[in-house]
Amino acid sequence: MSIKVTKRHGHSFRDKLYLPAIYDGVKVTFKHLFHNVTNINEVDTLRYPEEQPTDITSRWRGLHRLTHRADDSVACVACFMCATACPSNCIFIEATEREDGHDEKMPASFFIDTLECVFCGYCVEACPCDAIRMDTGIFSLTGNKREDFVMDKEQLLSHKGAYGEEISCARD
Amino acid sequence: MKFAMYFMGEYVAMNTASAVIITMIFGGYQIPWVSTEMLQENFSIFAISIMLIMPIIVSILIRWMQKNNTVRPSVATDDGRNFETKVLTIVMIGMTLLVEAILIYLAFLTDSALANSLAITLFQIAVFVVKLMMFNMFFILIRWTVPRFRYDQVQKLGWYYLLPLSLFNLAITAIIIVGVTS
Amino acid sequence: MSEVINIIVDGENYEAQEGSLLIDLLIKNKIKVPYFCYHESLGPDGNCRMCMVEIEGQKRPQIACDTFVKEGMEVRSNTQNIKSLRTDILELELINHPVDCPVCDQAGECSLQDFYMDYGLHNSKVTIQDKVKHDKAVDLGSNVMLDQERCVLCARCTRFTDKITGTHELGIIGRGDNAKVSTMPGRKLSNAYAMNVVDLCPVGALTSKDFRFSQRVWFLQTAESVCHGCAKGCNIYIDHNKPKYKDDVMYRFRPRRNDAVNGFFMCDEGRLSYKELQENRQERALLNGEDISQEEAIQKAKETIKKFYGNICIILDANLYTQEIEAIIKFAKTIGTNVCSPQEIYQDEDFKDDMLKSANRAANSKTIEKLHVYTGKPRSDGLIINFNHPGEFSAQSQINFFTHKRNNAGLTLPTATWNESSGTLTNEDGIEQKCEQAIHKNNPVPTVIEYLQRLQS
Numbered sequence: 001m002s003i004k005v006t007k008r009h010g011h012s013f014r015d016k017l018y019l020p021a022i023y024d025g026v027k028v029t030f031k032h033l034f035h036n037v038t039n040i041n042e043v044d045t046l047r048y049p050e051e052q053p054t055d056i057t058s059r060w061r062g063l064h065r066l067t068h069r070a071d072d073s074v075a076c077v078a079c080f081m082c083a084t085a086c087p088s089n090c091i092f093i094e095a096t097e098r099e100d101g102h103d104e105k106m107p108a109s110f111f112i113d114t115l116e117c118v119f120c121g122y123c124v125e126a127c128p129c130d131a132i133r134m135d136t137g138i139f140s141l142t143g144n145k146r147e148d149f150v151m152d153k154e155q156l157l158s159h160k161g162a163y164g165e166e167i168s169c170a171r172d
Numbered sequence: 173m174k175f176a177m178y179f180m181g182e183y184v185a186m187n188t189a190s191a192v193i194i195t196m197i198f199g200g201y202q203i204p205w206v207s208t209e210m211l212q213e214n215f216s217i218f219a220i221s222i223m224l225i226m227p228i229i230v231s232i233l234i235r236w237m238q239k240n241n242t243v244r245p246s247v248a249t250d251d252g253r254n255f256e257t258k259v260l261t262i263v264m265i266g267m268t269l270l271v272e273a274i275l276i277y278l279a280f281l282t283d284s285a286l287a288n289s290l291a292i293t294l295f296q297i298a299v300f301v302v303k304l305m306m307f308n309m310f311f312i313l314i315r316w317t318v319p320r321f322r323y324d325q326v327q328k329l330g331w332y333y334l335l336p337l338s339l340f341n342l343a344i345t346a347i348i349i350v351g352v353t354s
Numbered sequence: 355m356s357e358v359i360n361i362i363v364d365g366e367n368y369e370a371q372e373g374s375l376l377i378d379l380l381i382k383n384k385i386k387v388p389y390f391c392y393h394e395s396l397g398p399d400g401n402c403r404m405c406m407v408e409i410e411g412q413k414r415p416q417i418a419c420d421t422f423v424k425e426g427m428e429v430r431s432n433t434q435n436i437k438s439l440r441t442d443i444l445e446l447e448l449i450n451h452p453v454d455c456p457v458c459d460q461a462g463e464c465s466l467q468d469f470y471m472d473y474g475l476h477n478s479k480v481t482i483q484d485k486v487k488h489d490k491a492v493d494l495g496s497n498v499m500l501d502q503e504r505c506v507l508c509a510r511c512t513r514f515t516d517k518i519t520g521t522h523e524l525g526i527i528g529r530g531d532n533a534k535v536s537t538m539p540g541r542k543l544s545n546a547y548a549m550n551v552v553d554l555c556p557v558g559a560l561t562s563k564d565f566r567f568s569q570r571v572w573f574l575q576t577a578e579s580v581c582h583g584c585a586k587g588c589n590i591y592i593d594h595n596k597p598k599y600k601d602d603v604m605y606r607f608r609p610r611r612n613d614a615v616n617g618f619f620m621c622d623e624g625r626l627s628y629k630e631l632q633e634n635r636q637e638r639a640l641l642n643g644e645d646i647s648q649e650e651a652i653q654k655a656k657e658t659i660k661k662f663y664g665n666i667c668i669i670l671d672a673n674l675y676t677q678e679i680e681a682i683i684k685f686a687k688t689i690g691t692n693v694c695s696p697q698e699i700y701q702d703e704d705f706k707d708d709m710l711k712s713a714n715r716a717a718n719s720k721t722i723e724k725l726h727v728y729t730g731k732p733r734s735d736g737l738i739i740n741f742n743h744p745g746e747f748s749a750q751s752q753i754n755f756f757t758h759k760r761n762n763a764g765l766t767l768p769t770a771t772w773n774e775s776s777g778t779l780t781n782e783d784g785i786e787q788k789c790e791q792a793i794h795k796n797n798p799v800p801t802v803i804e805y806l807q808r809l810q811s
Contacts, residue, residue, distance in 0.1 A: 018329055025317035033313070040240040050243055079456030080570045089598050095567040104491050105457040105567055128456050 056137055058163035061121045063138035064112055064151065065159035067131050067168040073100045074157065075131035075168035078107040082123030082132055090116035091123060110153040114141060130170035137162030190307035198303060201296035208292065215288045219279035222295070223272055230268045234261050361427040370423045377405055377418040385431055388440060388469045390447070390556045391508035392419035395618045396517060402508050403443050404469065407431045415439055440473040448478065450486045450531065452503040460558030462571040466506065486531045494524075495542030496622065497549055497563040502534040505559035511535060511551040518619070519709075521545045535559065546707065550619045553608060564626060565606045569595060577792035578610060580779050582673050582772055583624035584705065585714035587781030588616035592628070592773060592792040602793045604628045604773065614785060621711055631771055636756045637799065640766040648800075651767055652808050655753050658737060658765065659689055659809070662751060665736025666691040670727070671743045672700060672716030675777025675789070678802040679721055682741060685806045694728040699745045712782055717772075720780040741802060742769060755802060768799040775801040 014020055036043050046053060056062070067075045078095035096108035123132050136159045143149050160166070194200060202208070211218050241257045278287055356371045363385060370379045375398060380387045390402035398419040406415040410428035415436060418429075430436065448466065455461045488502035512524045512535065523543045527536050537543055543551075552562045574593040581588045589610035596602040607628050609620035639651035646654070659666065668686050670679060672695055686693045697719060706713035716722075722729065732738060738749040742757055752764030757771045776791040800808070 017333060018325060022314070022318060026313050029313055029316040033316075038236070038240070041242065041244050047243060077457045078567070079461075080573075081456065084570070084572065092598070097567065103454070103457050 053139070056139065056162075058135055060137070060139075061119050061124075061134040062136045062162070063114070063141060063159060064117075064123070064132055064134055064156060065136050065161065066110065066153065066156040067133055067161070068157070068166075069102065070167055073102060074106055074153075075129050075170070076107050076110065077103050077105050077129055077131070078110075079105070079128065081126040081128060085122040085126035087120060087122060088116045088118050090114075107153060110156060112151045112156065113149065114151060115146060115149045128170070130168040132156075133161065133165075135161050135163050135165065186308060186311050187304065190304050190311065193307060194300065194303045201300040203299055208296070211292050211295075212285075212288060215292075216279045218292075219275045223275050226268055226271060230264050234264060237261070359423060359425040361423050361425070361429065363429045364431055372423065372425075374423055375419060376407070376421040376423050376427075376429065379423060380405075380407075380418055380431065386472070387418055387431060388444075388465070388473065389419060390465055390506050391510060393510055393554060393618075396510060396513045396554075399509055399513065402447070402506065404440060404447075406436060406439050406443070408433060408436055437473060440469075441476060444469055444474045445476055445479075447506045448474070449480055450503065451506075452482070452485060452490075453478075454504075455558075458501075458504065458558035459561045459566060459571070460504075460555075464558055465556035488534050493563065494537060494560075495544055495548070497626070498543055498552060499561045499563050499566060500535060501559050501561070502536075504557050505535055506557050507533055507535070508556060510554040510556070511560055514551055514554055515543075515545070518550075519545045519547050523548075524551070546621050546623070546711070547619055547709065549622045549625055550609070553618075562606070569605045573597075574605060577773075577790045579773065579789040579792060580717070580781075580787045581607065581620060581624040581627070582717040582779075583621070583627050583715070584712040585716060585719055585782035586616065586710050586712045587717060587779055587785070587787055588612075588620040588624060588710055589787065590620060590624075594792050596794070601796050604632055604793065612787075615781065615783075615787070616710055619710065621709075623705075623711075630758075631773060632793075634759050635771070635799075636759050636766065636768040637797075639768060642763055648767075651765060652805075654765055655767070656809060658751055658753060659739075662737035664690060665734055666739060667732040667734035667737070667749070668693040668739045668741070669732055669743045669745070669747065670695050670722075670741040672697065672719040672722050673772065674718060674741060674802065675772070675775070675779060676718060676721045676786075677777045678741075678775075679718070679725060679727070681803050681806050683725065683727070685810065688810065691734075692728065694730065694732055695722050695743065696731055696745055697722070697729040699743075714782060717781070718779045720782055720784060724780070755805060767805060769805070770799050770801040774798065775803075 009015065069075050077098075078093055080093055080095075083089075083091040083093055090113040092109070092111040092113070094108045094110075095105050098104055098106040100106075119134070121134055124134050138159065141149065237257050237260060241260075242253050275291075278284075278291055356373050358369050359372050361368055361370055361379070363380065363383070368379060368383060377387060377389065377392055377398070378394070381394075387405050387407070389405040391399040392402075392405065398417075400417050400420040403417060405418040407418045408430040409416050409421070410430075418431075444466075448470070451466065455464075455467065458464070461467065485503075488505075490501045490503055492500040492502065494500045507526060509526060512526060515521050515524045521544075523537050523541060523545070524535055525538075526533055528534055549562060549564075551560050554560075571593075573595050575595060577592045577594065579590055579592050581590050589612040591608040591610050592604055593606045593608060594602055594604045605628075607620070607625050609616060609618060609625075611618050638645050639648050640646065641651065641654065666689060668682060668691060670682050670693055674682075683693055697716070700714055700716040700719060702715050703713050705711050705715065732747060732749075735749050737751045737753065738747050739753045739755075740747065741755045746762075752762065754760075754762055754764060754766045755769040756762070756766055757769050771793075772789065773792045774795065776789055778786050778788050780786050
């Protein structure tokens with residue numbers, strides 16, 4: 001059996017002085033600074049908000065939405081699976097009797113507190129009706145006060161899917 | 173705003189340190205090897221050289237701005253940046269012309285010592301600000317290079333190397349001064 | 355009469371009374387056996403076939419619920435054969451089941467779900483479209499909703515109305531795929547114990563209209579308590595939940611088994627009494643109808659008691675816990691007076707029936723009797739201190755410890771209801787029973803005992 005011996009660095013006088021190494025580093029950063037300042041358009045950063053990200057895929061977890069059925073009614077049946085699966089307990093549902101002929105149950109109110117949400121997507125996984133999705137592609141949400149970030153049922157229903165699948169896949 | 177106060181405090185400290193270093197070691201508001209008296213005595217030479225140098229610097233700046241104050245062609249959605257560049261170009265040329273005119277007036281058309289001194293003072297303030305900016309730049313460069321010092325290494329550097337070095341410097345300086353004066 | 359015999363289940367020896375049912379022995383010894391139709395209060399029916407076990411010497415598996423134990427019987431309940439048999443029977447039960455667990459209130463406490471996880475885990479061979487359709491959400495009356503598709507035809511509900519209440523409202527009509535539970539045309543389920551079928555139903559076929567869609571059962575917390583509706587003292591579970599950012603709320607009462615008191619059941623009135631218990635609560639201290647602070651109210655009460663010393667009458671509610679009654683009697687002695695508890699108001703002959711309802715509507719009147727509390731009208735007209743007694747009294751001054759809002763003069767102090775504190779009750783048969791504290795409010799109001807401590811300090 002052989003033992004691999006790794007050579008340790010930092011024991012020479014030059015290394016212990018630190019200054020040469022720092023000088024080398026400063027040289028590198030200065031080179032970058034000079035290059036970037038004289039060629040700003042070659043910098044690899046996104047000029048947000050003039051430039052919008054183009055690499056958001058359909059699997060990316062954006063803001064939530066509630067899907068519709070083919071006849072435009074709410075796909076959600078208020079089964080509370082999302083609220084049960086939610087690790088940050090940010091989904092608040094109240095169920096009520098359904099009058100539109102599908103199933104029996106629907107949400108009377110459906111709130112998602114996006115300030116508490118960790119965007120883990122467990123609610124989407126848990127949903128048996130494909131009623132909640134995170135495929136809106138909305139990555140930035142702004143508001144003036146905390147209440148603006150609590151999405152209610154109407155807001156969630158008004159969000160559009162960004163990747164073609166507009167209606168719930170699980171429901172007729 | 174609380175966070176801004178805290179964060180600006182960092183830069184205030186940096187500026188203060190730079191100003192102290194410049195004043196103590198790097199000649200304050202003076203240009204190297206040129207004293208205020210020399211400037212006052214040769215005011216016309218000073219004014220002419222400023223008049224020559226300033227258009228060069230401004231033209232470099234305008235060139236830089238026209239190249240870099242733009243949005244990437246792939247992104248460009250409006251003419252905002254171009255308009256800004258245009259306005260700033262005019263403003264900078266105008267300012268240069270104004271300064272040139274004042275200097276011409278001071279150097280050739282009048283002979284007021286007070287006006288000359290005022291112009292030199294303004295110039296020296298500008299020199300100080302430029303030095304300050306260079307030192308700030310240096311600070312920032314170090315921060316980019318060494319984002320986090322390992323604290324034990326900073327301590328080691330200070331106590332083991334920089335402190336003996338400065339003591340050694342003190343001794344050498346003392347010897348030279350005593351040797352030269354005696 | 356019956357002698358103890360020995361039988362062997364899965365290689366272990368057990369003792370049983372001769373003439374008892376095999377399934378009772380399995381349940382008692384916590385041997386896993388699935389069943390829908392058997393219920394200890396209703397007896398065996400043998401229609402669901404889930405409780406099959408192998409018995410040595412018998413050619414085919416037998417149902418445990420309709421088999422009497424015999425000396426030396428050898429039973430096997432967990433062989434591969436039995437497991438696959440249970441899977442097959444479960445698949446049969448689930449053929450026409452709509453699998454709408456997401457909208458079903460029973461989900462979480464459903465035998466079908468439990469047994470599917472234990473024995474099923476098969477893929478359905480019938481598509482949703484091919485399943486036989488029946489009526490969903492039929493209102494049977496008496497707060498009971500029927501979903502005929504989810505029914506497994508265990509006949510517990512029909513046997514309940516036949517054997518327990520004797521009202522015969524429910525029956526199974528039709529044959530084969532068309533068999534379903536129903537009432538007679540034009541008739542409704544109506545008896546004072548109707549909502550017990552909701553608890554009896556092992557699946558989501560019968561659900562409570564009152565509890566419908568109000569909460570998923572897995573969010574609920576359960577406390578063991580005793581109903582305060584009458585002197586019978588039926589044992590109950592209080593199902594409550596404190597949702598995030600909200601206050602603790604009760605969602606339902608369920609009967610808790612106690613063979614000495616109520617068996618398996620409770621009346622509908624007691625079951626729905628949770629509503630008025632948490633509605634219209636007195637939450638602020640009042641002085642002649644004006645809000646005052648708790649400290650001011652206590653100070654005021656102390657002053658009033660001092661002022662009327664020697665001319666005070668304490669009236670107490672016969673629904674208070676024994677501990678509270680004892681503390682009040684002790685307190686009465688320190689201020690030199692006696693307590694009384696007028697009992698006439700609690701008598702309600704219309705409420706009485708021959709099952710669980712008692713004419714005495716006070717939960718702890720036996721303790722009042724035992725402690726020799728005077729039960730007539732108050733004998734003083736100076737100051738009346740009323741500990742939540744429902745009657746109305748007139749006096750020069752009043753201090754009221756009320757749980758619910760009432761029209762009254764004098765000083766009113768908000769008091770915790772019985773579900774917000776714990777204690778014991780003695781029912782009309784002299785059985786002492788403990789009640790746990792179920793509700794923990796965000797801003798709790800003091801209990802009677804806390805008030806007495808503050809008044810004495």
